[in-house]
Amino acid sequence: MQQRSVLITGCSSGIGFDAAHGLKSRGWRVFASCRQETDCVRFRAEGFESPRIDYTRPETIAAGLSEVLDATGGTLDALFNNGAHAIPGALEDLPIEGLRALFEANVFGWHDLTRRAMPVMRAQGHGRIVNHSSVLGLVVMPWRGAYNATKHALEGLTDTLRLEMRDTPIHVITLNTGPVTSKIRVNSIPHFEKWVDWENSPRAPQYREKLLKRLYESRGKDMFELPPSAVTAKLVHALESRRPRPRYYVTTATHLMGAARRVLTTRAMDALCAKGG
Template sequence: MNGIGPKIALVTGASSGIGEAVAQRLAEAGYEVYGTSRRGAKPGKRSFEMLPLDVTSDESVEAAVSEVMRRDGRIDLLVNNAGFGVAPAGAEESSIEQARSIFETNFFGLIRMTRAVVPHMRRQGSGRIVNIGSVLGFLPMPYGALYAATKHAVEGYSESLDHELRTRGIRVSVIEPAYMRTSFDANFMEADAKLDEYREARTGMNKRLGEVMATAEQPSVVADTVLKAASATHPKLRYAAGKLANRLRLLRRFAPQGLVDAGIRKDLRLDVPAASQPNRTARAF
């Protein structure tokens, strides 16, 4: 707590999935939480308030942050979670406009939120920023290059920002989950420049994605990790969220690059024709 009342948290993309789980967990821990959603929240009882917010709009971001400041006079925690992905497709199957669109939300939206909140945290002399990244911020994702690129960008931005702000009482952390059992894939944007050459690869990757999502961990794993990062006296820059994410982080750190590449290709069956791919349950490589 900040000595005046409960800490104030602002969580983007909180209408469902990871964002909703994070907002709920923070509220249970005693934070006063404002969740946000561009599309509006589904009806239901929540322990936190929802505000309208489109992270791709400067005006919308400023309005939401100003509203929180008007009500409470401070923001102690910003969780940047809003984002979307493109359905499995070759990198050349998305137009430049589509590439700009995913970066506009997943990366520039995070920057907008950060730029709007940091001045208030600087004046307070304290604050935490927790960015929801991904294991795809340190691993490649064949047929998911644009999404992986946004998460790589989040990693670099967050690490640089943490160095800039830590002497001002503000710390930045990145949470790195692997697959989580949410409706994230239901909101995938379809590639807008599909090519026949990638039809079999898309079929195989969609099949594989369905398998891994069926065995994925719950978003509460990420929520618990966010709370850990937000409340740590000496927060780390990166937190892997979940068993698979921790295994992948260790693999990336200690295994030879050739072994990592081979594991990715084997797990995603990139060298097996889609028509002959066995119907197996998901496993970690």
């Protein structure tokens, strides 16, 4: 049988890194894409095929997918949209340019890559598209407004695509991940410093008391935090199960918040989610 192929984005660290290694160990032909060429070089040194894909640069999306299809003879069994980042801060301090930039990276680039992959999957008669959402695609928490918004947008796109593809052999799947060990906090710092003028914010005291400490100081593991391998385990089921679920929850926090939003009033959910600030 031909080796199954999967394109994974955001593989430089954390969840993407673990998924790339985990699927390769299971016999998948893994195309581990990264935003930075230096990270691609590192993967190639490990024996991976690693096209550069930066969701904010459409030319890299087109070139990266073309590189994959050239290598496979025009096929792709699965796509795992995973690469994303955050811009912490209060929404009243976030300029529209910052929000637009985050949507380019976390939503529009994903849509672009997905649309380019779908004709390939239609032509070959099968395919799986897995979008990595978050518990923050189900509920919201303060200081994470931009990230909340992109994940809620992703939920709408993925749910709609899943419905529209019901008459095709392409499965569309969502992973909702809660606290998982990664570099998302550290990686968000440059974006925070670029876009958020917190010192001139009416919330400057709150930034000093809460967000800056959480952002710049390592506090150890969060409650319910799991290693990236927990996500890989659900990804394996999504890709290899004969009848994959439309949605997978990862971590206890995601299960709890998913249940809470079904039974609590809006006022009660607001009180619960506000504690995350």
